[in-house]
Amino acid sequence: SWVNFSEYFHKVIDRFELTKSENITFVRKIPKEAIFIEIDEDKITQVLDNIISNAIKYSPQGGKITFRVRELADEIIVSVSDEGVGIPKADLAKVFERFYRVDKARSRKLGGTGLGLAIAKEVVIAHGGTIWAESKEHKGTTIFFTLPLERDQKDDWYDV
Numbered sequence: 001s002w003v004n005f006s007e008y009f010h011k012v013i014d015r016f017e018l019t020k021s022e023n024i025t026f027v028r029k030i031p032k033e034a035i036f037i038e039i040d041e042d043k044i045t046q047v048l049d050n051i052i053s054n055a056i057k058y059s060p061q062g063g064k065i066t067f068r069v070r071e072l073a074d075e076i077i078v079s080v081s082d083e084g085v086g087i088p089k090a091d092l093a094k095v096f097e098r099f100y101r102v103d104k105a106r107s108r109k110l111g112g113t114g115l116g117l118a119i120a121k122e123v124v125i126a127h128g129g130t131i132w133a134e135s136k137e138h139k140g141t142t143i144f145f146t147l148p149l150e151r152d153q154k155d156d157w158y159d160v
C-alpha cells in the first residue's frame with residue numbers, strides 16, 4: 001500500500017527510541033516533506049526491525065545511530081549507521097547469506113540465528129530495490145537499501 005515514507009520511518013524509529021538504553025543516541029536525517037511510496041509495510045518493517053536491532057546490538061556504550069533517507073529521481077536510499085565493531089571487508093557481502101555470522105562466539109553470545117539480513121535482502125529485492133553494507137572495522141557499519149519510486153509509471157504511460 002501507499003505510505004508517506006518519512007512519517008512511516010519516524011514511527012518505526014520511535015518504537016525503538018522508547019525501549020533503547022540511554023547510552024545510545026539516535027540521530028534522524030529524514031526529509032520533512034512527504035515521500036509517497038508503495039511498499040508492503042509489514043515486510044519493510046521486518047527489514048528495518050532487523051537492521052535497527054543489529055545496529056543496537058553491535059553498538060558500544062555511548063554509540064550514535066544515524067537514520068537517513070535520501071530522495072533521488074527514481075528511488076529513495078534508506079540507511080542506518082552505527083559506531084560499532086564493524087564488519088571485516090571479506091565478510092561484507094556474506095552477511096546477507098543465510099545463517100552467516102561474522103564472529104561465531106560473539107554472535108552466539110548476542111543471540112539470533114543469522115537470518116535477519118538474508119530475509120531483509122529477499123524483501124528488498126522483491127520490492128525492486130538493492131541492499132548493501134559499508135563498514136570500517138572498529139569504526140562502524142552502515143546498511144543501505146533502496147526502494148524504487150513510482151514503480152509502474154512506465155507501464156501506465158504506454159498502456160494508455
Ligand code: ATP
Binds near residue numbers: 050054115
Ligand atoms: P538474527 O538477525 O537472525 O537475529 P543476526 O543478527 O546474527 O541474527 P543478521 O542480522 O543476518 O543475523 O546479521 C548477520 C551477521 O552480520 C551478524 O551475525 C553479525 O556478525 C553481522 N552484522 C550485522 N549487522 C551488523 C552491524 N550493524 N555491526 C556489526 N556486525 C553486524
Ligand code: MG
Binds near residue numbers: 050053
Ligand atoms: Mg539480525
